[in-house]
Amino acid sequence: MTFNKLLLLMTAAFALVLAACGDDDGDSGSPTATTTAGGTATIAASAEPAGPFFDCDEPHPGTEADASYFPVTVTDGGGTEVTIEQPSAKIVSLDAAHTETLYAIGAGDQVLAVDNFSNCPVEVSALSARIDAFSPSLEAVTGLEPDLVITAFDQGDFVATMRGAGLTVLFLPSPADIEATYEDIGLVGEATGHPDEAGAIITAMISEIGDIEASVEGEVGPTFYHESDNTYYSVGPGSFIADLYEVLGAENIADSTGQAYPQLSAEAIIAADPEVIILADEGFGESADTVAARPGWNVIDAVENDRIYGLDPDIASRAGPRIVDALRLLQEALYPDL
Amino acid sequence: MPRLSVEELTVAYSSGGRDIVALRDVTLHLEAGEMLGLVGPNGSGKTTFIRAVTGAVKPVSGAVRVGAVDVTLVSQRDLALQIAVVPQDPVLPPAFAALECVLMGRTPHLRLLQNEGPRDLEAARRAMTATDTWQFADRLLGELSGGEKQRVVVARALAQETPVLLLDEPTAHLDIGHQASVLRLVRDAARNDGKAVLAVVHDLTLAAQYCDRLVMLRSGAVVASGTPTQVLEVALLREVYGAAVDVFPHPVTGRPVVASGDDG
């Protein structure tokens, strides 16, 4: 057969296939569409009778800063010694976790402005100025004339630039585990004149987390898969969230990658057969339904037993007072019978 | 009817705000079986003429017909079945074989999905035998010399089997021996196959030697037309080329030989 005859045959075959398919939505083995995130068991925060550890909907009025501790020198996350002469009255927080910490320790009255991601507690919505967290403008920050800036990012040497402009800056990058979170809260407490409140919060957190840890002790931790986005990016050793899971004694299927934010291959997830799936990407339209519809995923333990849970990424990724709430939510998902 | 008729062809274009007239009322007839040489100084419009005849530029006025058909009204393919062109300095992909190149001349004869058949191969072989290029039919174009490549391109045009053949400076970059052989073979194509051949030739003596008729252009207009002896007249040449030239008859052929003289 000449090549061109073959070509004509291919064209004819293709035309036939087109005619046969009609306006077939491609249902041969392909997943059906879902239009919204639905059918996922979202973990209810109000299950606890005592209410959340740090309630975003409740006001957190500030208390008087203790001036007797000043001047105070602290060493920030970048290793720089920062001296603060007197309690700051105009604090700019460029990170949502630190914002929550400030309000938790009673420094709410001293907060002047926050970043665009800070949305908790309710008081922040009354603040007039917002700074972009990922690409802050030096002018915008200096224009506010803050006496203290707390940030978690140092993109393009921004911290040095701010200090060069005469600002007092505390650089506290995201902690890698719970221990480091306590240290950060303590440091913020010292720097703002609320060391005692900070100490109280930390003690409460240690106690609550200790309770959680005790309650799951002796239980067999389930295997889980934490999904950060719909191309199967997950969290692994070295990431903060992984530490939360570790406290709960759960086994992360991404542990063997050794990477903090690995992208897992679909078949590896299926082969690992996790008992629980936690979705942090409901904002992308993923839900228990869409996960179950993925080709081959229906054989996974978590899918068969309907143990797929949505998790608000705002709670899970902020290393501040709300890690207690994150742990409670995860505990419910991982140990529903407790 | 002449194979190729050009009537009062005027081609103009604007460049830098000015209107430049490249060809002015050029009239020319080309009969089957004759070889016509188009001569003239640089910039006299010879290449523009070829472009206008093949429909690459649209004339302001005038008409070009192949037989009875106006060239601006036919498709590219139909035009290629009437006129074959050997362009000046053609770019040739070095990794194709000479035979493949010549077979490309059969493109207008083939439908989209059609492959070359025995008829096409026969045309290619005949063309390559006539141009003495069959001996390196399977050699890659990159391995051939300038003269050999030029002959391959002429073979391609011959394989196209058209009634009209146009050549734009086919002898540039060739040595004397090759210049003669290329012109001789297109003249034979005219005489033996009845093609109407028009060649733009730079060298006046060569043009006189091989062409039946000459047409001389200056600044886009025809200033002389006729036999080589008639056209290559000393006074005209001196005026058109602005140089001291001498013309004398070739001792053997009797055709004019143009030599550049010395002003003193």
Place this chain on the structure above:
Amino acid sequence: MNVLRRTRTADLAATTADELLDAVRGALWPRLALGTALLLTAVLLGLAIGPTTISPLDTLRVLLSHAGIASDDSVSTASQTIIWEVRLPRVLLAAVVGASLAMSGATYQGVFRNPLADPYLIGVATGAALGATIVVISDTNVAWHGLSLLPLAAFLGALASVAVVYGVARVGPTVPVTTLILAGVAVSALSTAITSYLMIHNTTNAGLVFSVTLGSFNTATWSKLLWVLPYAIPAAIVILAHRRIINVLSLDEEQARYLGIDVERTKLLLLGVSSLAAAAAVSVGGTIGFVGLIVPHAIRLVWGPDNRFLLPMSMLIGGAFLITADIFARTLDRPAEIPVGIITAFCGVPFFLYLLRRAKTGAYW
């Protein structure tokens, strides 16, 4: 000088034109059979190898059981699922995307007569990345026909970019090659700038955008395959039908016109369908680079530039190449994934160095 040079025919005078043509062109079908064999081998390997170890015997059992022969009861459900539901669509998608990218690259090189030409030159890649980024940062999640909005946005972004480049470069009825390339570079730079700006404000979703910009088949589904086929197959048919014409285009445009080809219309048609196929490929696989360049050039190095063979072979080898790259992408760092575009880039660098050396010693182009 081709690597596999046919021997020179001894006595040309006695050879018929027919025989000589066969000698010059070489055997088409045996070579295509080789290409098909390579593709099939790649498919089988792709089904058998992955981050989870499944024995070749089990793989065979699963495949045969779906063909009605043998039974796969002895194979675990997970393994069955992985082979048939996860690896199969992934391998097939990689094959179609690889074939489309290689075929488009070969077509662009033929039309532009430039060894560096491929659809990414006129903005297919950067346009797709921009379209995808816009969807990602807008946090929309509407699904449409079983497909998330992402591939559709990538596709539209790619097409919009090509349309802008074409509109900018057009001079009356013609599209001069140099102008097209310059316009492509400019529009690509603009797309990249806008994409970067959008990404700065949304680094939390950077991983998702990387999957688009670096390419990945991790989320391959049957619907993605069905999405790309209506663009890939007609494009392949049109391009293959023009094999001989593309050979003629490798002369310059003036000569092609003298040989009866409507150059502008042919250019538009060929570039149009190959851009369409490339845009569709990019929208489901991400912008995987180098396939459109490495595969056609490798074939030219071995077998010469004849498009009659180059085009179909590019499709076969392109598919095999990308399947193989994807095998590495999912096993090198198991169980984590490496974006497949990184693997192809790693192949690209030494290949181009080699091309450079060969170009100095002789023409293959």
